[in-house]
Amino acid sequence: MDVLVEAHAINAYAYCPRRCYYEYVEGVFYHNVYTIHGKLLHEHVDRFGKEQRGERQLHRSLHLRSEKLGLSVRCDVIEEADGMIYPVEYKRGSQSGWENNHLQLCAQGMALEERIGKAVPFGYLFYYGSFRREKVALDEELREQTRQTIEAIRNLYGQEQPPAGIDDGHRCSKCSMVDYCLPQERGRLKGRVPWERFI
Numbered sequence: 001m002d003v004l005v006e007a008h009a010i011n012a013y014a015y016c017p018r019r020c021y022y023e024y025v026e027g028v029f030y031h032n033v034y035t036i037h038g039k040l041l042h043e044h045v046d047r048f049g050k051e052q053r054g055e056r057q058l059h060r061s062l063h064l065r066s067e068k069l070g071l072s073v074r075c076d077v078i079e080e081a082d083g084m085i086y087p088v089e090y091k092r093g094s095q096s097g098w099e100n101n102h103l104q105l106c107a108q109g110m111a112l113e114e115r116i117g118k119a120v121p122f123g124y125l126f127y128y129g130s131f132r133r134e135k136v137a138l139d140e141e142l143r144e145q146t147r148q149t150i151e152a153i154r155n156l157y158g159q160e161q162p163p164a165g166i167d168d169g170h171r172c173s174k175c176s177m178v179d180y181c182l183p184q185e186r187g188r189l190k191g192r193v194p195w196e197r198f199i
């Protein structure tokens with residue numbers, strides 16, 4: 001297992017494999033309003049340290065490594081309460097149910113499990129937009145999907161060309177790599193010129 005996959009790459013891959021390739025294989029990343037907003041919101045959780053909040057103990061900005069999964073993980077918060085320990089990942093927006101966030105959280109939970117030798121059956125996604133937490137069960141189906149995504153990312157490192165993009169108007173319009181990826185232009189030129197030779 002040579003390539004150590006970053007948990008955040010799982011999120012990027014589930015959003016669009018092409019985006020993940022740009023960021024983690026080519027090392028190219030551009031910001032847009034959404035990524036900058038997310039970065040600003042994250043500033044306070046990114047500070048390493050411990051905090052007691054009532055019955056809950058919070059450990060901020062912890063790095064974990066899973067030898068089993070070949071995974072490197074940065075957790076926003078690891079929380080301890082009622083004898084349980086679990087990851088809490090902070091996200092901008094208020095919409096829950098995004099698969100990419102669930103996969104990233106699951107990777108954190110599995111890496112934490114390996115570190116502490118104790119089951120981590122759930123985690124939370126905290127959304128700044130609604131100031132609400134979503135409890136996510138780290139069940140076997142989600143774990144299997146997470147493992148498969150890690151494997152798919154590892155395979156990207158052997159590819160000389162980026163994989164096909166999702167070319168989804170809604171997602172592409174929010175993607176910070178849109179001016180690098182040029183999904184509309186690729187769509188227009190498809191079948192007319194050997195586009196892939198120029199990237």
Ligand code: SF4
Binds near residue numbers: 016172175
């Ligand atoms: S612009 Fe669209 S196809 Fe290109 S990387 Fe972003 S999401 Fe993927």
